[in-house]
Amino acid sequence: MLFTSMSNTSTSTVATKLSSTTATTTTTTVTTTTTTIINSGFNKNLKPLASAWINNSVPFTSTVNSIATPVMTYGDLEGLMNKWSLDLEEQEKQFLFQAMLVNAWDHILIENTEKIISLHGEVEKVKLAQKRLEQELDFILSEQKELEDVLTPLEKAVKKHREPVYLQHTEEEHERIYRLAENIDVQLKQMSQDLEDIINHLNAFGIPADTTDLDKQLCEE
Incomplete structure (x- = not known):
């Protein structure tokens, strides 16, 4: 078995094109250094891998297009802050208006609750009076029935026993x-x-x- 050491070599050159809102184009070329890592082991007649179509002598370059990000100016920030402030004031007005409506409805509900409580008390009083009236009516009906029971035989x-002579008399x-x-x-009337x-x-x-004596005299007469 053979112990080998591997050497990894990478060379890359990246060209990045950056753009800004000021319409200024800057080309930056970043070249990374070549790093060679040798693992411990024995190097015995090992050759680096090569490809027929890859030329290792030519550095590999790639171009990456960066995303253009607009730069916010102080005027833009001030405009956004003013817009947010106006939106906040509008929302505050809407909130105060809704709060006023809720407060008005709350007062109406409280008044209606008090009226309902008072009406409930009056209804309870009417129920008691109706109950007493029903009891009195029942008593009157019972008395009427007893009276009818007494009068019917009479x-x-x-x-x-009715006779024509008796009726005439x-x-x-x-x-x-x-x-x-x-x-x-x-x-x-004549005496008066x-x-x-x-x-x-x-x-x-x-x-x-003296009306008293006069009345006595009239009574004696």
């Missing part, structure tokens, strides 16, 4: 009581008129009228 008894009695009440009413005339007569002569 009505049946009256219908059963009752009608005559009602008519007599009515005429008597009319006569009493007429007499009372007489009393008023006597009081006016006494007042005309300046005599104080």
